Amino acid sequence: MSQPRNPRLVDRRTFLRQSLAGSLTLGFSLHGSHLLARATTDLDLDFQDEGAWSPDLFLSLASDGQLTIVSHRSEMGTGIGTALPMVLADEMEADWERVQIVQGDADRRYGSQNTDGSRSIRNFYHRMREAGALARTMLVTAAAERWQVAADSCHAEKHEVVHKPTGKRLAYGELAAVAATQAPPEADSLQLKPASARRYVGKDIPIRDMDAILHGRAQFGLDIRLPDMLVAVIARPPVLGGKPLEWQESAALKVSGVKQVVAMPTPSAPFMYQALGGIAVLAKDTWSAMRGREALACTWEDGEHAVFDSEKQQEELRANVAKPGRKVRRKGDAESLLKEDGEHLQANYEAPHLAHAPMETPCATARMTEDGVEVWMPTQAPQSAQQAIAGALNLTPQQVTVHVTLLGGGFGRKSKPDYGVEAALLAQETGKPVQVLWTREDDIRHGYYHAASAMSFAASLGEDGLPTAWRQRSAFTPIGFTFNPAARDGSDGELGLGFTDMPFDVPNLSVENGPSTPHVRIGWLRSVCNVFHAFGVSSFADELAAANEADPQEYLLRLIGEGRHLGIDELGAGYGNYGSPLDQYPVDTGRLADVLREVGKRGDWSRRRQELQGSSNPWRGLGIAAHRSFLGYVANIVEVEISSSGALKIPRVDVVADCGLLIHPDRVRAQMEGAVVFGTSLARSGAISAQEGRIVEGNFDTYRIARNMETPAQIHVHLVPSEAPPSGVGETGVPPFAPALCNAIFAATGKRIRRLPLQGQDLKPA
């Protein structure tokens, strides 16, 4: 078979031009009787039920056979803009060569467009199949009618309907108009294709944007160019909630190219997605705007969060896990046992705030229109953007058009549309099209930070070396603070990210949460609380293995015990399971054990571990960890090498991932590789810190992300073949990496790492 080409991403205008050229569009609805055949004027077919998910929005078949599929989720590098259209095309028996993809604007009729939580595939796989099956079924019916034969003597095959007995064929395009007169079948009458008939699902189709990326034509947020557009950079309060006191407007205006200086509205808590305030400098180009901002020499009134000091915050976190916390899961009586038998092992772990630092900084472009505002932005959450912008400009969401560009990385930062609000406010204020650019320093200093955390663990051990009691406490700055300034405790949702669902089979267990006081906007960052929870849980398990002088892999498997499903009786009613039902996506410790065994095989654990044992100068060792997150199961073996100067190298990482059904295996693999690199960055050097309320780090010199030589030289990914429902993949790979790395450092040097990042810690053996 020849290599399938990558489908074109057409912009909306091109698509509308094509559609308006008289081709007939077939529209569908699974809900009610809407059947639409008409010369298309827009993909947004009239639909009364505002909140309903309407597959007719997702596809359009023209009379020349051109199939247009809407990608309603944001493309930030996961390949989702290719993968979901593949699912639809596959189920429809469409010819991928005839597919073009349009990126959907913000529109509630698509259902959720929030491209975070690793849920695009798991929430839309089935819905895309339904849309495809519906179209296929109607086309087959149309052909049967045309031929006056029974529909079940016909079948669809690669953009055609075939009448088996006679071998007659009709192309999809020729059938579009007839199909549009059919009554749509009921959703539950649709026959989905069997796995054996899959055409694209499971294949590594080239991604949509490949050629554009390789030739510099891909359109990211900052690439929007509008006539008379001004570029704005904003001097934002260095402390959250601060206000500008004095600024040199005239000095800024003297900088050539600067056109206007605008004071932004000052936000108040809860900060949510509000613009952060400050003073905007608008100029005819970016360079002038940047120099204008320097000339402002703005001074600030800092407000209450000027007390923010990272050292003090870590002390508070530590103190709050040193005492009993709110119980979120309990089994037996861990507390009494720990008192009676003694805490045989006790350890604390901590990790700082992190910034997302996507390669493309936040940016947005806005212009006022006759009836509202039009905004272009690289956003993971177009509907949140629409709402936040409507709120800030006093418009209805319908008056706000949000176009989604490609995202130069997101990692959760671009789920928060504050930068779109800034651009829209400035467009409204100036009446001109405005592009807001965040410099890297803006990005690092004004983020929605990943929580700072501390955890404490205690266990008493039985004769067999396994814990008879296990207590774990975690405290972290809650995301809730961004939406409610009084929030101090972790939510059930956050605790359910790798802490409440701790997988080990211990007879007495206590899982507790302590409070913390945030001073910055807290946001979700790739893998969220799983990052530190996995670090704590999998490091402590390794400490127990070491205390028993056991093989860490064998010990982990003993800790997990018999494969079982953790039920809601154990996990508590608050356990969210990533928004998916537990019967479909159980917390299955058997699958966790399986990826641990498999990574042992693939990574040649026993042999290599023995080989490296006792090595010195360089000190080498292997570490292992496994974690369930976003409904998938991932195990890592990490090899480290520590030189006499304490420099760390990571020669090899083995990853085994069980993510259920794989829609686009290569992109899943790429996510796993990327997760290892993301994990490397946060483990080596990820730390956002504050003094006097101000973020200390500013650019890639102080907030370091891993360069090629710092990342693992080899990353071997094995994906477990599975027909289980697809899990998330974008975040699932990150959590086990940091603990596996730190466990490897322990194996190599005997030094136990209990604090992230590694930067600044002496890794040489004592």
Place this chain on the structure above:
Amino acid sequence: MLRLRINGEDRELPEADPQTPLLWILRDHLAMTGTRYGCGKGLCGACTIHLDGNPIRACLTPAAAAEGKELTTIEGLGGAVASALRQAWTEQRVPQCGFCQGGQLMSAEHHLRTNPQATEQAQHGAMSGNLCRCGTYTRIDAAMKQAQTALNQEENS
């Protein structure tokens, strides 16, 4: 008046301040947006372009420094090495979000063109100034090796 030669074309920029970094000349004055802003401080390589065939950081280089010289951006990057690289990048499926990849290709093209026999270690060194937050480094290694092999075979046949 600022005069630049970019991708083989002469461009006149009567309104531009010659001290403006090339990055913003390209992006804001010429709407050539393939060259990207990642840090503005020479730390990430997203803005890498060629000045007389050698890689420079467009975010740090004033436009005046390029007068009378030949500039190449990702949009205009061509030739045997570039096409071998694009081929390898496609086959290894290197890009994730793609934002850094123009800069990666600019660095890779210069390196392979000037060091056709370079070791993997040297390639790593040459590429170490280009950050990729998505983590495509191991694929970049593989793609460079593939392109290098392809070019050397072409040479020998």
